[in-house]
Amino acid sequence: xxxxxxxxxLGSESPSRLIVQGVLEFARTNSACEILCIGxxxxxxxxxxxxxxxxxxxxxxxxxxxxxxxxxxxxxSSLHVGLNLLAEREIDAFVSTGNTAALMALxxxxxxxxxxxxxxxxxxxxxxxxxxFWILDLGANIARKRxxxxxFAYLGTxxxxxMHLTSKPRVAVLNIGAxxxxxxxxxxxxxxxxxxxxxxxxxxxxEADLLFDGIADVVVTDGFSxxxxxxxxxxxxxxxxxxxxxxxxxxxxSNHELAESIARNVNSRLNSQSYNGxxxxxxxxxxxxxxxxxxxxxxxxxxxxxxDEVQAAIPKRLKMHFQELAGTTLT
Amino acid sequence: xxxxxxxxxLGSESPSRLIVQGVLEFARTNSACEILCIGxxxxxxxxxxxxxxxxxxxxxxxxxxxxxxxxxxxxxSSLHVGLNLLAEREIDAFVSTGNTAALMALxxxxxxxxxxxxxxxxxxxxxxxxxxFWILDLGANIARKRxxxxxFAYLGTxxxxxMHLTSKPRVAVLNIGAxxxxxxxxxxxxxxxxxxxxxxxxxxxxEADLLFDGIADVVVTDGFSxxxxxxxxxxxxxxxxxxxxxxxxxxxxSNHELAESIARNVNSRLNSQSYNGxxxxxxxxxxxxxxxxxxxxxxxxxxxxxxDEVQAAIPKRLKMHFQELAGTTLT
Numbered sequence: 001x002x003x004x005x006x007x008x009x010l011g012s013e014s015p016s017r018l019i020v021q022g023v024l025e026f027a028r029t030n031s032a033c034e035i036l037c038i039g040x041x042x043x044x045x046x047x048x049x050x051x052x053x054x055x056x057x058x059x060x061x062x063x064x065x066x067x068x069x070x071x072x073x074x075x076x077s078s079l080h081v082g083l084n085l086l087a088e089r090e091i092d093a094f095v096s097t098g099n100t101a102a103l104m105a106l107x108x109x110x111x112x113x114x115x116x117x118x119x120x121x122x123x124x125x126x127x128x129x130x131x132x133f134w135i136l137d138l139g140a141n142i143a144r145k146r147x148x149x150x151x152f153a154y155l156g157t158x159x160x161x162x163m164h165l166t167s168k169p170r171v172a173v174l175n176i177g178a179x180x181x182x183x184x185x186x187x188x189x190x191x192x193x194x195x196x197x198x199x200x201x202x203x204x205x206x207e208a209d210l211l212f213d214g215i216a217d218v219v220v221t222d223g224f225s226x227x228x229x230x231x232x233x234x235x236x237x238x239x240x241x242x243x244x245x246x247x248x249x250x251x252x253x254s255n256h257e258l259a260e261s262i263a264r265n266v267n268s269r270l271n272s273q274s275y276n277g278x279x280x281x282x283x284x285x286x287x288x289x290x291x292x293x294x295x296x297x298x299x300x301x302x303x304x305x306x307x308d309e310v311q312a313a314i315p316k317r318l319k320m321h322f323q324e325l326a327g328t329t330l331t
Numbered sequence: 332x333x334x335x336x337x338x339x340x341l342g343s344e345s346p347s348r349l350i351v352q353g354v355l356e357f358a359r360t361n362s363a364c365e366i367l368c369i370g371x372x373x374x375x376x377x378x379x380x381x382x383x384x385x386x387x388x389x390x391x392x393x394x395x396x397x398x399x400x401x402x403x404x405x406x407x408s409s410l411h412v413g414l415n416l417l418a419e420r421e422i423d424a425f426v427s428t429g430n431t432a433a434l435m436a437l438x439x440x441x442x443x444x445x446x447x448x449x450x451x452x453x454x455x456x457x458x459x460x461x462x463x464f465w466i467l468d469l470g471a472n473i474a475r476k477r478x479x480x481x482x483f484a485y486l487g488t489x490x491x492x493x494m495h496l497t498s499k500p501r502v503a504v505l506n507i508g509a510x511x512x513x514x515x516x517x518x519x520x521x522x523x524x525x526x527x528x529x530x531x532x533x534x535x536x537x538e539a540d541l542l543f544d545g546i547a548d549v550v551v552t553d554g555f556s557x558x559x560x561x562x563x564x565x566x567x568x569x570x571x572x573x574x575x576x577x578x579x580x581x582x583x584x585s586n587h588e589l590a591e592s593i594a595r596n597v598n599s600r601l602n603s604q605s606y607n608g609x610x611x612x613x614x615x616x617x618x619x620x621x622x623x624x625x626x627x628x629x630x631x632x633x634x635x636x637x638x639d640e641v642q643a644a645i646p647k648r649l650k651m652h653f654q655e656l657a658g659t660t661l662t
Contacts, residue, residue, distance in 0.1 A: 066512045101513075129573055139507055142515055176470055176558040181397045182432075184473055184555065208562035212570040224515065225559050227507040228552075231539035232560045236567030239543040242460055 002034055003310045006091040009039030010060035010078040011098020013292045016043035022299025038078045057081050061102045070102045083110040086285045093286035093306035104140050111283040114319050118151055120282030130214030134160050139227035149190045156218035157200045158321035162312050172216035175205035199325045234272050277302035286314055334641045337422040340370035341391035341409040342429020344623045347374035353630025369409045388412050392433045401433045414441040417616045424617035424637035435471050442614040445650050449482050451613030461545030465491050470558035480521045487549035488531045489652035493643050503547035506536035530656045565603050608633035617645055
């Protein structure tokens with residue numbers, strides 16, 4: 001079976017040659033995937049000359065456009081084109097490099113919601129010391145509301161199962177203390193409700209410093225806090241990289257391959273590019289949000305995530321697991 | 332002039348021998364400071380035998396006690412004792428290793444607020460690639476309210492000036508996007524109000540991935556988001572340390588001193604212990620919150636911060652700068 005993946009190459013803040021490089025690298029190693037690039041013909045000439053499909057599109061959604069401007073704008077932007085192709089089943093997955101809020105708003109406008117869902121959420125896989133885990137929401141919804149948070153617990157569990165988590169999922173809620181009386185009232189209410197269900201193991205509150213200790217498979221948070229957490233990790237990774245380079249420079253290394261290899265090893269684990277790509281789930285289609293500054297490595301990682309989700313039959317299996325877990329009782 | 336610093340040694344989750352070790356190391360190198368340890372005589376025997384003062388106290392505030400329990404409890408806990416000594420000017424600064432919520436609640440109960448202040452806030456110094464900067468609130472207040480956030484901007488600026496920032500402070504508000512239309516309505520309102528004042532340079536919204544780029548001297552956020560950010564950075568530092576050790580183990584290093592020194596260098600910069608200590612500001616007294624898991628290095632760092640604040644004449648200078656900036660117009 002051939003998977004067809006569309007990529008919006010216009011929303012990105014990285015040079016288009018890096019996007020092209022990532023796309024070509026992915027295509028070279030994934031012959032079962034057909035790539036369709038949406039963007040400027042001039043930028044995409046190397047893509048076309050390598051035999052990949054291109055849809056010419058000049059109009060990007062600007063990172064600085066407001067939602068009102070985006071929803072009002074004519075439907076010729078690369079984001080509109082990509083989401084429409086997905087809605088019409090011309091592609092199996094869509095990778096966007098642009099503005100999250102625009103993707104969320106236009107996504108909801110173009111694609112149906114899955115049954116029982118209130119709002120889409122952004123979910124991303126991380127690696128703890130022991131195993132993968134998933135965090136949602138990472139910025140699709142900024143309100144900290146009971147019904148959203150409850151649904152994220154079910155959504156996240158359904159997604160983790162769809163992406164091959166075989167054990168009974170351990171679900172935690174991100175808070176500023178582990179004890180049951182800590183944090184905002186809404187989180188404490190959500191915790192009480194989650195502790196009463198039997199579909200997954202609710203392990204209580206988790207603090208952000210313990211995220212990588214492998215305590216939970218699914219971490220639930222509002223999109224504002226989730227985004228602050230995500231960007232803080234990114235900031236920490238960047239400053240670490242800076243410190244490692246500084247240490248190497250101080251040691252005036254020229255031929256110390258070992259030290260270089262350590263720096264490379266640490267960097268490859270921390271580098272957000274290798275882990276680029278988050279999923280907008282809740283819509284009837286595979287939609288991957290790539291970082292606005294994703295380079296070739298990042299674009300390739302986002303394309304791999306799109307491929308894995310199509311392979312895992314998202315959103316079909318996601319819908320099935322979500323209905324098993326929660327039915328439509330939460331809507 | 333001799334500075335008298337009190338340390339609550341009971342609230343900590345670290346072994347008391349580490350606390351003792353940190354206290355003794357600080358005392359050895361800071362002969363102008365008199366240390367007063369509050370805790371169990373048995374644990375503090377080495378402190379006493381080194382000639383430092385000890386107040387015997389058996390009753391700790393439990394990390395798991397609720398605020399109601401803490402406020403109801405009799406006033407014999409180490410936290411009560413320390414804050415009372417500070418209120419009576421028997422000590423110039425108090426370092427707490429316990430529960431933040433308990434410190435905040437009992438601190439407000441025991442010490443007067445500085446004039447014009449609404450609520451205390453927790454502020455901490457960080458190092459960007461270029462210069463130090465300060466973030467507040469880190470968990471004293473969980474509500475995201477306009478008047479609190481506005482006051483944090485003035486508070487943070489006054490604190491940075493008191494701690495010797497000489498340039499005109501650049502103030503930013505933590506948000507999930509840099510553009511003026513991003514994030515919750517309350518943050519956008521606060522940004523409009525801050526952009527209209529002339530006491531400091533308001534540089535707009537900042538995303539957490541750019542914290543270490545040296546864009547702002549003071550970063551304003553609500554205590555919930557600030558705490559999530561702080562703990563995320565801590566989690567990232569821990570997993571980085573894990574990766575560096577893993578890389579060293581993989582390389583099967585025995586005599587590769589260079590690689591070890593790189594790991595040490597990076598770790599010393601990222602290690603939250605060396606940067607342990609946040610300040611509870613807004614109360615008429617120097618109150619330092621040390622991490623509950625602080626080891627000897629962490630305790631020593633918290634004591635140094637207490638010393639620096641006494642030296643900088645906090646809260647007197649803080650009060651002066653705050654009144655210059657905002658008067659009492661914000662209350």
